[in-house]
Amino acid sequence: MENTASDIKKKVGFWPKLQSASFLVVALMLSLGQWNDTKEALNSGYELFVAHWTNDIEYKRLSKLHVGQTYDYITSILGAPHASKKSKSDLYLTYYYYGDAKYQLMLAVKDQRLSGYGIIGLIPDFNVPIPFTDIKLAESSIASSYAVVDSYYSDSNNLEYYAESHELGKNVMFYNLLIGSVNYGAYTDRETEVVKALNTALDRGEEDVLALLTVSRTLSPNYFAISELEPGLMVSGLLTHFEHKTLLASK
Incomplete structure (x- = not known):
């Protein structure tokens, strides 16, 4: 063609x-x-x-925690914990820990279920909101958040801390809230002396510690815990200075 x-x-x-x-x-x-x-x-x-x-990413991550979640679900969100230890008071309770430059997270797990968790801010501006309240860490004193002390816990030997327990009420299953101040190296001299003075008086068996307790409540909280457990079990989950340095300081 x-x-x-x-x-x-x-x-x-x-x-x-x-x-x-x-x-x-x-x-x-x-x-x-x-x-x-x-x-x-x-x-x-x-x-x-x-x-x-900012701390927005950390706040969002921590806001996903809720009492009653399974341990497997939590690790799917946060990954494997960095450390753990068994409770000395409850054979079925295990504490799991996550270390971060900005905060420390403790999980209290019983029968593969989250029974409580605690958060400690390690930097001054870690103002994570406390669930079921209008309180944020490190924004004001403990006394300004709660006028009355229900019960309190304090020590100054292996770790300096002051924390008090408050019941959250029937709307949130009567969960217990711990709010307080824990020293992992950021305390001022005054804060150290405040906690030590209270514990010295308690060790001596002094009955009238109201004045020292009032001063302790002026501390700014960097710690809270939400749980369905007896508050003392959550306090027992706090790492000592030595444990914190050896288990989490490098995380």
Whole structure:
């Protein structure tokens, strides 16, 4: 079959157009891939910025914790714990710990179920909200949050701390709240002396410690725990200075 000059011109013109279209598709695909890479880099950079300059990521992660969750579910969110130890008072209770530069998290797990958890802020501006309350850590004194002391716990030997227990009421299953101040190296001299003075009086068997208790309640809380357990069991889960340094300080 004979092709005319016009037919040849049409065929010659068709192939360059097809090649141009192919190159355009390839270019668009490459651009899309580069944009996806750029978008991932931007998202990663934003997350690093938020993590460094704010505590929002940590607050969001910790807000997912609720008493009654299974241990398997929690580890699917937080990963494997960094340390653990058995309770000396309850054979069925195990404490699990997560270390972070900004906070320490303790889980109290019984029968593979979360019976309570405690959070200790390790930096001054770790103002994580306390569930079921309008309180945030390190924003005001313990006394400004609760006018009356139900019961309190304190020590100054292997770890300096002052904490008090408050029942949250029937709307939240009568969970117990512990709120207090724990020293993992950030105490001022005054804060150390306040806790030591109270414990010295208690060790001596002094009955009237109201004045010392009042001063202790001026401390700013960096610790809270929510649980269905007896508060003393949650206090027993606090790591000593030595345990904190050996188990979590490098995390």
